[in-house]
Amino acid sequence: MSEESLLEVRNLRTYFHTDAGVARAVDDISFSIGAGQCLALVGESGCGKSVTSLSIMRLLQEPPARVAGGEVRFAGRDLLKLEPDEMCKVRGAEISMIFQEPQAALNPVFTIGDQVAEAYLVHHPEARAKDAMDRAVDALRSVGIPDPGRRALDYPHQLSGGMKQRVCIAIALICEPKLLVADEPTTALDVTIQAQILDLLRDMQQKRGLALLLITHDLGIVAEMAERTCVMYAGKIVESAPTSEIFARPLHPYTQGLLRARPEPGSSLRDRRRLAVIPGMVPAATQFKDDCRFRPRCPLAGDLCHEEPKLEAFGGEHRAACWYTRREGIAAWAEPARTGNNQGGADV
Amino acid sequence: MADTPLPDAPAHAAGEGYWQLVWRQFRNRRLASISFAVIVILFLLAAWAPLLANGKPFYWREIPFGASQAVTTYPLLQYLVAPTQEFSVEYLFNYFCILTLTLPLVCLPAYLLSRGRGLAPKAVRKRSTYAVLGAFALAALPFLAPGFVTRAATKVERAADPAMAQRLKEIEAEYAAGKLVGEAYATAKREAAAVTEFRILRSWRLDERPYLSDFADLREGNAEVEAIFPPVSADPVVNTSETLHPPGVYGRLGARRYRKIDVESIDEPLPPGVSRICLVATVNEISGGDVRILERDTRVHIEEDETRAQLKDLRAGDRAWFMGRRVEAEGGGAPRFVAEAVRPESRPPAWTRHLLGTDRDGRDVLARMLLGSRISLSVGIVSVGIYVLLGILIGGLAGYFRGIVDLAISRLIELVICFPSFFLILVILATIEKRSIFLVMLIIGLTSWTGVARLIRGEFLKLADQDFVHSARALGCGSLRIMFRHILPNAMGPVLVAAAFGVASAVLTESSLSYLGFGAPPPTPTWGEMIKQGKDNIEVAWWLLVYPGAMIFLTVTAYNLAGDGLRDAMDPRMKR
Ligand SMILES: Nc1ncnc2c1ncn2[C@@H]1O[C@H](COP(=O)(O)OP(=O)(O)OP(=O)(O)O)[C@@H](O)[C@H]1O
Ligand SMILES: [Mg+2]
Numbered sequence: 001m002s003e004e005s006l007l008e009v010r011n012l013r014t015y016f017h018t019d020a021g022v023a024r025a026v027d028d029i030s031f032s033i034g035a036g037q038c039l040a041l042v043g044e045s046g047c048g049k050s051v052t053s054l055s056i057m058r059l060l061q062e063p064p065a066r067v068a069g070g071e072v073r074f075a076g077r078d079l080l081k082l083e084p085d086e087m088c089k090v091r092g093a094e095i096s097m098i099f100q101e102p103q104a105a106l107n108p109v110f111t112i113g114d115q116v117a118e119a120y121l122v123h124h125p126e127a128r129a130k131d132a133m134d135r136a137v138d139a140l141r142s143v144g145i146p147d148p149g150r151r152a153l154d155y156p157h158q159l160s161g162g163m164k165q166r167v168c169i170a171i172a173l174i175c176e177p178k179l180l181v182a183d184e185p186t187t188a189l190d191v192t193i194q195a196q197i198l199d200l201l202r203d204m205q206q207k208r209g210l211a212l213l214l215i216t217h218d219l220g221i222v223a224e225m226a227e228r229t230c231v232m233y234a235g236k237i238v239e240s241a242p243t244s245e246i247f248a249r250p251l252h253p254y255t256q257g258l259l260r261a262r263p264e265p266g267s268s269l270r271d272r273r274r275l276a277v278i279p280g281m282v283p284a285a286t287q288f289k290d291d292c293r294f295r296p297r298c299p300l301a302g303d304l305c306h307e308e309p310k311l312e313a314f315g316g317e318h319r320a321a322c323w324y325t326r327r328e329g330i331a332a333w334a335e336p337a338r339t340g341n342n343q344g345g346a347d348v
Numbered sequence: 349m350a351d352t353p354l355p356d357a358p359a360h361a362a363g364e365g366y367w368q369l370v371w372r373q374f375r376n377r378r379l380a381s382i383s384f385a386v387i388v389i390l391f392l393l394a395a396w397a398p399l400l401a402n403g404k405p406f407y408w409r410e411i412p413f414g415a416s417q418a419v420t421t422y423p424l425l426q427y428l429v430a431p432t433q434e435f436s437v438e439y440l441f442n443y444f445c446i447l448t449l450t451l452p453l454v455c456l457p458a459y460l461l462s463r464g465r466g467l468a469p470k471a472v473r474k475r476s477t478y479a480v481l482g483a484f485a486l487a488a489l490p491f492l493a494p495g496f497v498t499r500a501a502t503k504v505e506r507a508a509d510p511a512m513a514q515r516l517k518e519i520e521a522e523y524a525a526g527k528l529v530g531e532a533y534a535t536a537k538r539e540a541a542a543v544t545e546f547r548i549l550r551s552w553r554l555d556e557r558p559y560l561s562d563f564a565d566l567r568e569g570n571a572e573v574e575a576i577f578p579p580v581s582a583d584p585v586v587n588t589s590e591t592l593h594p595p596g597v598y599g600r601l602g603a604r605r606y607r608k609i610d611v612e613s614i615d616e617p618l619p620p621g622v623s624r625i626c627l628v629a630t631v632n633e634i635s636g637g638d639v640r641i642l643e644r645d646t647r648v649h650i651e652e653d654e655t656r657a658q659l660k661d662l663r664a665g666d667r668a669w670f671m672g673r674r675v676e677a678e679g680g681g682a683p684r685f686v687a688e689a690v691r692p693e694s695r696p697p698a699w700t701r702h703l704l705g706t707d708r709d710g711r712d713v714l715a716r717m718l719l720g721s722r723i724s725l726s727v728g729i730v731s732v733g734i735y736v737l738l739g740i741l742i743g744g745l746a747g748y749f750r751g752i753v754d755l756a757i758s759r760l761i762e763l764v765i766c767f768p769s770f771f772l773i774l775v776i777l778a779t780i781e782k783r784s785i786f787l788v789m790l791i792i793g794l795t796s797w798t799g800v801a802r803l804i805r806g807e808f809l810k811l812a813d814q815d816f817v818h819s820a821r822a823l824g825c826g827s828l829r830i831m832f833r834h835i836l837p838n839a840m841g842p843v844l845v846a847a848a849f850g851v852a853s854a855v856l857t858e859s860s861l862s863y864l865g866f867g868a869p870p871p872t873p874t875w876g877e878m879i880k881q882g883k884d885n886i887e888v889a890w891w892l893l894v895y896p897g898a899m900i901f902l903t904v905t906a907y908n909l910a911g912d913g914l915r916d917a918m919d920p921r922m923k924r
Contacts, residue, residue, distance in 0.1 A: 059821055063751075085826070092824035104815035109367075109837045118833075119823050171823065 005032035006211050007056070007095075007179055012070035014048075014055045016285065017063055023285035025051040027235040028070070030311075035178065038205060038212040040226030040243065042219065042258070046282045048235040049215045053181045056213075057097055058087050075178070093123045096172035100184040102164035106156035112167045113152025116140060119171045139170040144200060162193035166200065173204060179211045180204075186221065198225060219262050223247060228317070231255045234282055234293035237311065241318040251320035254278070254294050292323065300324045370841075373917035380913020383906040390903060394721040395444040398427060401580035401715035409574040420503040424578065430494035437726045437785070439491070447487040454483040580703070580715045596643075598626040600671075618674060627670045627685065631662050639670075639687075648672070650687045659690065667696075667888075697891050705891040707881060713895055720873035721899070723785050727792070727858040727874075728851035728907070734793025736847050739800025740836065746801070747808025748831050754805070761798045761805075769795040770857065777866040785868040788861055792854050800846055807839035841918045848911030852904045859900050875900050 014026040026048045033039045041049050054060045056072050058079060072079040079090065091097075099105045107115060116136035121127060133152070140148035143166040156164055165185060172180055182201065186194035198221060204210055214225055222229055222243060229246045231239040231254065239252040250256045257278040280297040292298070292305040304323040311321045375381050393400070404423040428445060431438035458479040462472065490497045519536050522528045528536055599609040599622035609619055618625070627648065629641035637656050639648040648670050650656050662668055672687035697705040697713075704713040746757035773791050777783060811817060812835060820834045861867045862876025863883075875896040882893030 057822055059818060088824045088826055090824070091822055097819065097822040099815050099819055101815055105819040107816045107820070107834055107838070122824050122829070168819070171819075 004034065006035040006037075006075065007213070008032040008071075008073040009052075009056065010071040010073070012052065012055060012072065013068040014051050014060065015066050015068045017066060018286065020284075021286040024235055024288050025285045026055060027288065029230075029232070029235075029237045030070075031230050031237065031240060033179065033211050033213060035211055036205065036209040037228070038214055038226045040214045040216060040222040040229045041232060042215075042217055042222055042229060043232035044217060044258075044278075044282050046285070047232045048285070049232055050183055052232070053097065053183050053213065053215055057091060057095060057181065058082075059091075059097075089123070092119060092172075092177065093175045094177050095179045095181060096175070096177040097181040097183065098165070098168045098172050098185050100187050102161055102168050102188065103156070105168050106164055108156055111153050111155055112140070112159070113137065116152070116167065116170050116174055120174045123175045135174060136170075139174045140167065143167070143170040143173075143204075144196075145170070160193075161189050162196060165189060165193075165197050169197075169200065169204070173208070173210070176208065177210070179213065181213045181215070183215045184217075185214075186218075187216070194221075201225070219247075219258060231258065234288055235285065236293060236321065238294065238322070239320040240311065241320075242316075245316070245318045249318070251314055251318065251325045252294075252322050253298050253300050253324070255320075292321075370914075370917045374913050377913040377916060379909050380917070383909035383913065386902065386906040387910060390721060390725060390906070391444075392448065393718060394725050395441050395448060397718040397722055398424065398442070398578070399445065400578055401712065401718045402427070402578045405575040405577045407574070407576040418504070422501040425501050426494070426498050429490040429497050437722055437730075440726070441722045443487060443491065446490065447483065450486040451480070451483040454486060455479045580712060580718065596628055598628065600624040600626055624671065624673050625685070627672070627687075628667065629670070630667050631664055633664060634659055634662060639668075639690075646685060648687050649684050650690065652688065662690070696889070704895050705889065707878075707889075707892055713878070713891060716873040716878060717875070717896055717899055720875050720878060720896070723868065723872065724855055724858060724875045724900070725903070727785065727789055728854040728903075730789040731792035731796070731854045731858075732847050732850040734790065735797035735850070736800050736843060738793065738797035740804050740843070742797065743801035743804030743806075744808055744831050744836065747805040748812055748827070748835070750809070750812075757801070757805070761801055764795070765798045767795070770860070773857070773861065774864070774866060777861065783866070783869055785872065785874070788858055788867060792857055796850065796854075799850075800843055803842050803846055804839055807842065808835055811835045811838050845911055845915040845918065848907055848914055852907035852911070855900065855903055855907070 008030075009032065010030050011028050012026055012030070013024070013028055016023040016025055029052065031039065031041075041052065043049055051060070051065075055065075055067055056074075056079065058067075060067075067080055070080070074090070074095065079087065082090065106112065110118070113133060113136050116139055117129070117132040120132045120135050121129070124132070137148045137152050140152060145151050145163060145166055151159075151163075156167070159167065169185075180201075185201070186197050189197060201212065201214075202225060205212055212225070214221070216222060226243045229241060229243045230237045231246070231252065233252075233254050239246065239250070239255045241251075246255060247259065250259055261277055278297055283293070283296070290308055292301070292307075292309050295301045295305040298305065302324065307323075309321040309323045311319045313319050314325070374384075399406075402424055404427055406422060406424045407420070408423055409418060409420045428442045431442055455476070458475060462475055467475070516537065519528065519533070522536075523533050596608045599607050599619065609622060609625075627641070627646075629643045629646075629648075631639055632642040633640040637650045637659075639650065639659065639662070640646075641648060650659065669691055670685070670687040671689040672685055674683050675686050676683045697703060702712050702714065704717070706712055707716070742757055742761075746754040772795050773788075776791050777787070780787065808831075817830060817834060820830050825834065858867065858874065859876030859879065862874050863880045865880065867876055868874055878896035879893060879900070882889070882891075882896065885892055
């Protein structure tokens with residue numbers, strides 16, 4: 001990476017020790033985010049995106065979760081080695097997080113003003129309650145809540161979903177963190193409001209030089225927001241590249257599948273109905289083997305795939321983990337074919 | 349942006365919080381609101397009990413005979429800020445009592461001053477906060493310096509009547525010179541004082557012997573007194589072990605043993621072996637040293653002066669017992685009954701004097717019920733407070749930390765639940781020498797926390813997995829802050845309901861304990877103890893049982909109904 005990175009995750013492994021065995025939900029992943037940058041983490045449901053973000057924040061319940069290895073370097077420190085109370089000082093103040101369900105993320109019994117002010121007071125215990133409230137009102141105004149002075153006295157149930165997500169963003173940003181982890185921030189919202197929230201996030205990013213770790217399975221959002229994208233599958237990062245590269249030259253069959261499973265902006269309704277689907281499902285995290293984890297669903301799987309592929313550079317910052325890609329080279333994927341794959345190709 | 353609330357959200361008015369909604373729904377329930385009002389009134393009565401029922405006057409102005417100074421004191425005020433009982437319950441209620449005076453005293457002028465000045469709501473809120481805090485502080489002040497209050501409340505006026513003082517001086521001089529002797533001296537002195545009878549300004553009570561008897565010379569009529577007493581007389585604690593008997597003639601068998609003997613009248617010959625008689629009867633008429641009694645046509649003669657003095661405690665209609673002997677008349681006349689001891693017994697309720705009657709020691713039932721309400725009500729609040737706190741702590745730990753902590757605590761809860769708590773309380777109380785009401789509160793609190801702990805554990809288990817808890821943790825809140833600031837307020841609803849029912853059952857438990865004789869030590873009035881006394885005298889004095897019983901019933905019912913209403917008001921499905 002050219003610039004100094006703000007967050008650097010190296011070989012992170014997070015395992016869950018369950019009755020059904022050890023679930024390697026996040027297995028040896030690495031990525032980095034520069035200051036002010038936006039990195040998208042995409043992948044199907046259950047592939048370990050949330051566990052990655054929670055591992056970075058150290059919010060997983062241990063046990064059953066255990067961070068089995070790796071490093072999370074943030075601003076020169078390894079977060080995984082911090083004492084719990086030091087970690088409390090990092091959360092909210094330096095790294096914040098917003099969640100998928102704004103409805104559930106707000107405490108129903110306090111007014112939103114109280115909750116925003118509380119977020120400030122947690123990290124500024126010396127501040128006066130009145131100052132904290134003034135700041136809270138300012139924060140609510142800055143995330144685009146009309147009449148914030150009055151709204152601050154409202155309870156969460158009196159706001160719409162989009163408003164609530166704005167409040168969550170205000171809470172997350174009131175201590176001016178350097179990194180915001182947004183775990184599917186718009187999944188629970190309808191489309192127009194999604195766009196408004198994304199605008200707001202981008203706006204905040206530009207104004208405050210905020211770095212963003214955006215977790216989503218919506219490739220449209222990725223295209224719009226992220227400078228770089230990591231594609232996750234079954235606990236692994238299978239492809240990582242600048243976003244434009246991902247869309248122009250997807251190297252991993254899974255990435256290609258994802259791209260194909262998405263309606264093209266110009267396509268007709270008829271075409272949409274014939275959207276490709278990736279056959280099969282992400283295996284349960286306890287079932288992961290030491291082969292290529294995508295192999296059972298991969299149209300191109302061959303003998304090589306019984307061994308685990310490593311992420312490998314394919315020019316610039318574009319990296320992918322696939323034996324087939326490695327053998328064929330980039331050329332094979334220069335022109336992503338919309339018709340080259342169908343369900344029949346699945347090797348199940 | 350569509351600003352529609354979720355479909356399952358209760359119908360809130362604008363700007364209305366959850367607890368405001370609950371309160372509104374609570375008020376909509378008639379029975380619950382009435383019960384709540386009853387509870388509030390009970391607490392106000394408990395706070396005002398010393399003002400309503402007390403042997404001490406509000407105001408006492410006294411000019412002792414022969415003195416040239418008047419002393420004004422406010423004994424009740426002094427009692428309020430420095431209660432004689434060692435219970436801190438008294439302090440707490442006295443504080444509330446004073447608070448009910450200072451609150452309007454501070455808030456009303458504050459309200460009048462800021463009314464119509466077009467203040468912003470924020471400024472109004474600020475002012476009212478200051479006013480209320482000020483009232484609280486003001487009410488606490490006298491407790492900090494009770495000595496100061498006593499001194500400030502005592503006023504000595506010098507030379508109340510200079511002319512009288514002058515005349516008295518002359519009399520003393522004459523006496524010293526030997527011109528006035530004996531009876532003449534006393535008469536002159538009495539005449540010199542303008543007023544020789546003391547008079548008492550009172551509300552509607554007729555006499556206030558207990559307080560007056562502290563001033564022996566006042567009884568002789570040697571001073572002028574003005575006083576205002578609380579409406580209900582609280583007679584002193586008279587310790588007696590005589591039990592109340594139905595009217596009749598009893599033969600005395602031993603120090604405290606009597607047997608009803610089957611004679612129509614005292615005039616009849618007594619059975620052999622019985623020499624002394626106890627006559628329990630209703631007073632019909634008092635004339636001179638004789639008392640005519642209602643039940644039989646007997647005249648009780650009282651010879652000794654000392655016994656005769658007790659007659660002034662008696663009134664027609666009172667029940668009294670007379671201890672005495674039969675004296676054969678010389679010269680063949682009818683034998684007479686000569687009483688050696690007279691004591692008024694329990695008096696039935698009457699509009700004019702004791703509204704709810706008196707107990708067998710002559711103590712006013714209403715007064716004891718009012719003063720007892722302080723203890724009976726605070727038992728509920730304090731013991732429930734103790735166990736709610738304990739339950740929140742223990743259950744919260746289990747529900748929040750889970751795992752081994754939860755396992756250990758759950759087993760502990762099961763263990764404690766296994767003991768029948770009432771018998772556990774009995775056993776503990778039976779082994780303890782020095783009983784006090786606080787012990788009862790403590791033991792009820794320490795044995796009944798399991799229900800709340802289970803409730804809280806369940807709520808915490810449920811809530812700890814909610815997103816707002818995760819996001820609080822993502823904000824950097826510590827465990828304690830998350831437990832008590834973020835989770836607990838969401839878990840308080842069911843606990844409040846349980847607490848309302850818990851108060852009712854604690855009041856009952858305390859009454860049962862007192863009834864069994866395990867409550868507060870005897871002179872302390874509590875409802876349970878009064879019921880116990882009432883039970884012993886059920887055939888003759890129904891009022892001793894009925895009124896305290898009604899109070900317990902009222903309190904317990906009110907708490908249960910209020911708890912019911914609260915539960916309904918908090919359940920969104922029962923919304924209306
Ligand atoms: N507490 C847990 N105990 C056991 N396994 C878990 C636990 N939490 C997550 N996992 C496993 O980790 C894997 C990754 O879960 P994760 O929540 O990160 O998925 P995700 O990519 O965020 O999916 P989604 O898009 O649905 O949010 C899943 O297979 C899940 O079974
Ligand atoms: Mg997720």
